[in-house]
Amino acid sequence: MNSENRQHLPVGVFDSGIGGLTVAREIMRQMPNEKIVYFGDTARVPYGNKSRETVRKYSEQIVRFLLSQEVKAIVVACNTASAYALPEIEKHCPVPIIGVVEPGAKTAADITKVGRIGVIGTSATVSSGIYTECIRRILPDAQVLGRACPLFVPLVEEGLWEDPVTEEIARRYLQELMDEGIDTLILGCTHYPLIRRTIGKVVGESVQLVNPAYETARELQQLLAREDLLSEEAPALGSAESQYRFFVSDMAEKFRSFANSIIKYGILSAKMIHIEQY
Numbered sequence: 001m002n003s004e005n006r007q008h009l010p011v012g013v014f015d016s017g018i019g020g021l022t023v024a025r026e027i028m029r030q031m032p033n034e035k036i037v038y039f040g041d042t043a044r045v046p047y048g049n050k051s052r053e054t055v056r057k058y059s060e061q062i063v064r065f066l067l068s069q070e071v072k073a074i075v076v077a078c079n080t081a082s083a084y085a086l087p088e089i090e091k092h093c094p095v096p097i098i099g100v101v102e103p104g105a106k107t108a109a110d111i112t113k114v115g116r117i118g119v120i121g122t123s124a125t126v127s128s129g130i131y132t133e134c135i136r137r138i139l140p141d142a143q144v145l146g147r148a149c150p151l152f153v154p155l156v157e158e159g160l161w162e163d164p165v166t167e168e169i170a171r172r173y174l175q176e177l178m179d180e181g182i183d184t185l186i187l188g189c190t191h192y193p194l195i196r197r198t199i200g201k202v203v204g205e206s207v208q209l210v211n212p213a214y215e216t217a218r219e220l221q222q223l224l225a226r227e228d229l230l231s232e233e234a235p236a237l238g239s240a241e242s243q244y245r246f247f248v249s250d251m252a253e254k255f256r257s258f259a260n261s262i263i264k265y266g267i268l269s270a271k272m273i274h275i276e277q278y
């Protein structure tokens with residue numbers, strides 16, 4: 001298929017659960033002509049406390065599933081999978097593929113004034129050291145301070161976005177970074193933008209929050225433009241259902257109602273599939 005024939009194909013986006021919807025939402029906003037196939041691995045979330053091998057195996061299955069849906073490009077909308085699986089997958093992926101780490105790292109390196117950047121994420125993302133590596137490539141003297149926040153993902157998945165419990169846990173997790181004098185904080189897990197307000201309240205206005213979703217969508221746009229894959233066709237009115245398709249590995253109804261609170265288009269259905277078969 002030449003690139004012109006591929007322009008109308010969807011972009012594949014995946015995460016361990018609902019977190020990647022913050023990236024999908026941004027792609028919808030910045031590129032309203034694009035179609036999306038989203039997969040949330042709701043049966044196997046969280047990824048953040050699993051081994052590199054497991055996260056890689058899960059991610060490879062999902063990439064095979066997305067390719068079976070004829071996607072023209074893939075966005076790994078999960079920091080943990082970007083850290084653990086992307087470097088291997090991109091070596092043999094037949095379509096362009098990007099993650100969320102590089103775009104987030106670039107933004108943070110651009111906006112920090114004091115060169116002290118905090119990164120919060122899953123234990124896997126923080127211990128991989130991938131943000132430090134990416135930031136130091138741009139800003140060699142930067143001090144990057146990581147903090148794993150393992151309770152945030154279940155709190156987000158439980159819908160406790162602005163709850164006093166979440167705020168108290170955020171205080172405990174973030175105090176140390178505040179004491180170190182960071183001026184920039186990367187939300188290094190795609191679930192965290194959903195509790196951005198609580199995090200912002202805890203760190204105060206002197207710390208700039210970086211949500212890699214925005215930059216990731218921008219990078220996707222540049223990538224599609226470079227590869228001549230941008231869709232030029234505006235979707236028909238009222239076609240959200242066919243433009244955006246959602247798949248999960250479990251709890252389709254719970255996912256659908258969550259997705260509807262995150263994305264403004266009415267998501268009418270989410271389909272459950274057996275991801276282990278891919």
Ligand code: DGL
Pocket residue numbers: 015016017019020045046047048049077078079080081121122125153188189190191
């Ligand atoms: N949303 C994912 C991330 O960005 C992972 C959360 C999890 O499954 O632990 O890392």
